[in-house]
Amino acid sequence: MRAMVLRSPTGLDRLALEERPDPGVPGAGEIRVSLHGSSLNFHDLGVATGRMPTADGRIPLADGAGVVDAVGAGVTEFRPGDGVVSCFFPDWQDGPPTVGDFRRTPGDGIDGFAQEHVVLPASAFTLVPRGYDAVEAATITTAGLTAWRALVVDGKLKAGDTVLLLGTGGVSIWALQIAKLMGATVAITSSSNEKLERARDLGADHVLNYREQPEWGRAISDWTGGRGVDHVIEVGGPGTLAQSIAAVRVGGHISLIGVLTGSAGEVPTAALMAKQARLQGLIVGSRREQQDFVRALDASGIRPVVDRRFPLAKLADAFRFEMDATHFGKIGVEW
Ligand SMILES: NC(=O)c1ccc[n+]([C@@H]2O[C@H](COP(=O)([O-])OP(=O)(O)OC[C@H]3O[C@@H](n4cnc5c(N)ncnc54)[C@H](OP(=O)(O)O)[C@@H]3O)[C@@H](O)[C@H]2O)c1
Structure with a gap:
């Protein structure tokens, strides 16, 4: 064979x-x-x-x-x-x-x-x-099981929750489909406006180009009326975590999944503590x-x-x- x-x-x-x-x-x-x-x-x-x-x-x-x-x-x-x-x-x-x-x-x-x-x-x-x-x-x-576990198993996602997804790769697009299936409201980022249009076609409620808006954490929080999102699927790692912490709500959940921007870096610990957010590493x-x-x-x-x-x-x-x-x-x- x-x-x-x-x-x-x-x-x-x-x-x-x-x-x-x-x-x-x-x-x-x-x-x-x-x-x-x-x-x-x-x-x-x-x-x-x-x-x-x-x-x-x-x-x-x-x-x-x-x-x-x-x-x-x-x-x-x-x-x-x-x-x-x-x-x-x-x-x-x-x-x-x-x-x-x-x-x-x-x-x-x-x-x-x-x-x-x-x-x-x-x-x-x-x-x-x-x-x-x-x-x-x-x-x-x-990709699919990682998105499912982050949102549903560990995130305990429920209808009406807000979800932030980073980029339009395999995990994030699976997560978009699962989150919409479960009745969540979804924001997604991308480096490409054309991909953001495709994400809208799949049901994304809010889209943002992370190249055009490097301080996207605050922009996402503003989109939720200043409350912050309930869940973030963090596929970026050290280069995106600070923005994800800015985007999450007080008491929210960040699933630390990816290493797209590297495997080690600084964590704004005081900001994370102030958010009282749950930062959870997970593998599949x-x-x-x-x-x-x-x-x-x-x-x-x-x-x-x-x-x-x-x-x-x-x-x-x-x-x-x-x-x-x-x-x-x-x-x-x-x-
Ligand atoms: N922990 C786990 O269980 C688990 C499971 C699966 C994957 N992962 C990890 O999750 C990450 C994504 O995996 P994947 O298989 O979905 O990768 P992929 O399909 O190759 O996704 C690549 C996409 O990520 C986006 N991206 C790259 N840099 C970015 C940044 N700085 N900010 C936001 N988006 C960025 C880009 O989207 P745009 O082109 O739209 O900008 C790119 O097209 C990887 O680090 C992978 O190792 C972890």
Whole structure:
């Protein structure tokens, strides 16, 4: 079978399709899956470019979706022919967080899903949302579940809440769709006015160009009549956190998710304290949360925004497209 493999020294021109042994038949508790789609995340880009070091010969991509070929002894949750999608943390099944690193994350510490077939424990997958193709389903593993957990599981979002989203990448556009589904009022920022128009078409109530308005924290607070927003999904990190603190309401919630502007920096601690805001780091979510998310998607009928799809053989080009940052929502890879 074919697999996309990343060779050391790492770089996009070190990605190539290779022949790998077929994974065979599933053992007890395992399923064999024919994979057909994935989607790109900033994390995958970090692995592929060497920003996040990985082993020589690693198969990249954390997101994977496909169809069950066969099930091993004792597997009752899935049947051959079922559509399944991978879990970002294959060992975190339920309950509070138990993982704080990427040692067991597919496409980073272990092989990922840029390959034709896998045999893995059934507990590393959930069913796909009804009607989703493989690329659409794959977008829930990382970006979708992160947005769901930040807003719904940990944020306890309710109708009428105000939400601030930064930029129009995969996590933020998933969050926009979830927040509108839940009856929230949403502000979103972007460096591109054209992308802001697309966000409006998806239901964004307020849009702001962060290049044209670098002091956007105050502007967002003013938009709420000076109250501040209930939730911020902070994908920027050190370069945006001070503005997010300015935008959040007293007692609000900031989900610290991303590192788009770097991995360390100053925090205006007194301003955060004065806001009495909850600043919470989080990484994706558990398998149980993914199952709940799939149920919500089945009930809602919303579909992810996939900007562009690339064949697996063009994975390096797909990453180059992500680096250009002209995309809106997710970038798909299919085979
Ligand atoms: N903790 C977690 O569980 C988790 C899960 C998924 C992702 N993440 C992190 O979240 C971040 C976003 O990931 P992603 O996969 O959604 O990335 P992505 O799809 O590559 O998103 C890139 C977009 O981010 C926006 N952006 C870049 N710099 C910005 C800034 N200074 N202010 C506001 N927006 C900015 C740009 O939007 P415009 O073009 O509209 O300006 C850009 O197109 C990354 O740091 C990623 O590592 C964390």
